Amino acid sequence: MAKTVRKRASKKELILQKAAAMFREKGFAATSMRDLAETVGIEAASLYNHIRSKNEILEAICFDVANSFNANMEGTESSNEKSILKIEKLLRFHIRQMIENYEEVYVSDREWKHLDEPYLSNFQAQRRNYRKKFASIIEQGIVKNEIRNIDAPTAVLIILHAVSGIESWHRSRARISAGELEDNMVMIMIDGLRKHS
Amino acid sequence: MAKTVRKRASKKELILQKAAAMFREKGFAATSMRDLAETVGIEAASLYNHIRSKNEILEAICFDVANSFNANMEGTESSNEKSILKIEKLLRFHIRQMIENYEEVYVSDREWKHLDEPYLSNFQAQRRNYRKKFASIIEQGIVKNEIRNIDAPTAVLIILHAVSGIESWHRSRARISAGELEDNMVMIMIDGLRKHS
DNA sequence: CCTACCGATCGGTAGG
DNA sequence: CCTACCGATCGGTAGG
Numbered sequence: 001m002a003k004t005v006r007k008r009a010s011k012k013e014l015i016l017q018k019a020a021a022m023f024r025e026k027g028f029a030a031t032s033m034r035d036l037a038e039t040v041g042i043e044a045a046s047l048y049n050h051i052r053s054k055n056e057i058l059e060a061i062c063f064d065v066a067n068s069f070n071a072n073m074e075g076t077e078s079s080n081e082k083s084i085l086k087i088e089k090l091l092r093f094h095i096r097q098m099i100e101n102y103e104e105v106y107v108s109d110r111e112w113k114h115l116d117e118p119y120l121s122n123f124q125a126q127r128r129n130y131r132k133k134f135a136s137i138i139e140q141g142i143v144k145n146e147i148r149n150i151d152a153p154t155a156v157l158i159i160l161h162a163v164s165g166i167e168s169w170h171r172s173r174a175r176i177s178a179g180e181l182e183d184n185m186v187m188i189m190i191d192g193l194r195k196h197s
Numbered sequence: 198m199a200k201t202v203r204k205r206a207s208k209k210e211l212i213l214q215k216a217a218a219m220f221r222e223k224g225f226a227a228t229s230m231r232d233l234a235e236t237v238g239i240e241a242a243s244l245y246n247h248i249r250s251k252n253e254i255l256e257a258i259c260f261d262v263a264n265s266f267n268a269n270m271e272g273t274e275s276s277n278e279k280s281i282l283k284i285e286k287l288l289r290f291h292i293r294q295m296i297e298n299y300e301e302v303y304v305s306d307r308e309w310k311h312l313d314e315p316y317l318s319n320f321q322a323q324r325r326n327y328r329k330k331f332a333s334i335i336e337q338g339i340v341k342n343e344i345r346n347i348d349a350p351t352a353v354l355i356i357l358h359a360v361s362g363i364e365s366w367h368r369s370r371a372r373i374s375a376g377e378l379e380d381n382m383v384m385i386m387i388d389g390l391r392k393h394s
Numbered sequence: 395c396c397t398a399c400c401g402a403t404c405g406g407t408a409g410g
Numbered sequence: 411c412c413t414a415c416c417g418a419t420c421g422g423t424a425g426g
Binding site for chain 1: 344
């Protein structure tokens with residue numbers, strides 16, 4: 001009995017995982033349920049014993065990722081660290097998520113437009129909220145003179161998108177290690193490209 | 198006679214322009230030729246008097262953008278400026294292209310995966326080549342001690358993706374001016390977030 | 395530039 | 411989990 005439940009749960013997990021990989025590679029709209037079924041190793045109709053619809057798969061992926069980032073943001077917000085350190089920690093969390101949970105984070109970032117209502121509005125609201133919190137940490141840092149006097153929303157925008165560049169790193173051949181990548185990204189974002197001699 | 202030619206050319210231009218806007222908004226795969234036709238104001242079948250296929254539209258968009266960036270790169274490469282200034286100029290070019298030629302640049306960046314062969318391979322090769330040239334300018338700057346000792350490919354990756362963040366700026370309401378955006382982005386990328394007191 | 399239409403494929407359901 | 415199948419929609423063509 002417990003075995004059956006576990007088996008079913010893991011089959012759904014398998015479907016979500018394969019779907020994330022295919023949505024990342026070809027895009028949500030260009031991935032057919034028949035393609036997905038073949039990858040999973042069953043007939044297309046059988047997918048519907050595990051999931052209700054194609055869109056439900058996307059919802060599961062997007063909101064899993066959103067929850068994980070929101071939880072991390074709450075922990076960071078409430079800590080007593082300096083603003084610049086908070087930002088570094090957020091940055092490192094983004095980088096690690098992008099490295100370790102690549103397919104899902106990528107899909108959640110690029111394919112959320114295909115969500116149906118009311119999930120679409122909900123997701124967009126969470127996104128706006130997350131960025132607002134991020135920007136206000138930066139603003140606190142500016143007030144406390146830890147951070148350069150820049151436009152905070154622009155900085156958030158740069159940071160979030162810069163991290164999504166790991167996409168290219170992820171599939172390149174001759175590449176540096178994950179740790180080196182992380183340190184390089186942090187150094188460039190925090191201290192910039194220019195060398196002060 | 199000349200009038201007819203001009204008229205036809207401009208109708209094709211209109212189709213490409215509307216297509217870019219729709220591909221950006223909904224994605225290439227999720228945009229149907231019937232949607233596009235309606236936006237243009239004709240029947241779907243009539244589109245084929247101006248273009249050969251849906252994929253030909255994407256090819257036109259992607260290679261127009263690629264040509265423009267390649268031309269700018271050649272001009273920058275051959276100049277005698279300092280490396281850090283070359284990078285700043287490339288960065289400013291990217292930002293301006295993203296602001297002024299938003300739909301096309303965005304589509305070329307996110308939807309090129311849907312190109313058919315041999316265009317797909319051709320486009321990917323141009324992309325790799327562009328990044329290689331960008332990285333080698335950074336490496337020259339490191340050698341000349343103008344730039345921090347970072348992994349050059351990682352820096353390219355960050356810069357290119359950071360700029361694509363302008364997507365969010367482009368559609369937000371309360372936003373700073375294009376010039377302020379550009380200066381903020383350049384400052385953050387060149388000198389970083391941290392303030393040195 | 396339109397009407398009429400093609401074969402292919404889509405997401406999903408019925409019934410077992 | 412499968413076979414059989416649904417209506418809808420897709421990119422594209424024929425012919426005028």
